Amino acid sequence: MLALRLPLEGVETSFPDEDACRRRLAEVHWSNEPSCIRCASRDIGYLKTRDMFRCKSCGYQFSHRIGTPLEGAHVHLRTWFHFAEIIIISYAYSPAESWRAGSSLRATLKLSHATVVKRRRYLRETLMEPDGGFVGRCICPEQVALPAGIEPGTMAHFSWAQEAVIDRFLRRPPRLPPDRARSSPD
Template sequence: MNSRELTEIELENVHWWSLERRLPVEGVERYFRTDKDRRERFIKVRWPDGPVCIKCGSGNLGIVETRAVFQCKECRHQFSPTAGSILHRSRVDLAGWFRAAEMIIREGDAGFSEYSRRYRVSSQTLADRLGIEYVAAHRLRKILLADMGRGGAGLMSEVICIVTSETPAGIVPDSLAHFDWLFAERSPPSFDEDILRTLMG
């Protein structure tokens, strides 16, 4: 049996294909329908044990409802759920970040060449579909690729990849068998018209 180690490009494919399997079948925008849904999911992933002050670390927080921000009851510091994260001070709202992360995972087959491995979805495509400036889309794409790529912190992939996907017994992660299984299981996206329309913007 061939048990060679995977190439870097094959490992890239394993990584992105694994994330794709964990995306909600109905699409991210349908699954997280409201700003409240997206905000609560982001908070849950960022602070699994409950939010804490980004300034002093206290968990004794209140909420300023009119501004949708936390206020620390110890140091009085106010901060949004995204403050201090990769989304810090971004003018793109949570819906835009969720959509962009999904597009990068769904629409960027790593392929088998250095060019296709680096390409994924383009900055211009993100700009067009999200209705934002190219510069903002380029920054968004760069941040998301670093975060969701191999070796990244994986904040946004954990936020939107909500489906549990287990590797079959006997298959070692990142092995040739793992690659072959993902390749065999993977099929081109078959979205209904509503999901396709959502992704296309």
């Protein structure tokens, strides 16, 4: 279940800025080795001022999103990651309810209604793909080991996953900032 593979600290901490999201995108899309989409060369430089890759063989410049499903979507990567995280967690809680929170999504993500509707449709579809699709693979790096004796895809697997989600998101005590954690009684 995708929710169990989200980073424990959440997207907010694991991907603290747009740069971190770009690095993750390159890791998932190119295994960290960008290649030119025109000539396939792997001799690629990065133009920091333009935030573009540049092929040293043919001079072609391309963005980090090119060739990914997020190409052409003018929303920050971090917003995409947050959006997907919200959908994954709400789906884990309640599949039937997970698609309804349009107004809270607009406020949290600071997106227009039209953008929320369009992006949510895409995310709903891609996150259902095996392994969570491209965005799922970006934000769910953790591997989840099934307990011994539980076969993937069985009812036992489903029950175990349900319990693990409850354990992770409901029973786990919230992380406190260091100063409060130190002063709290044991």
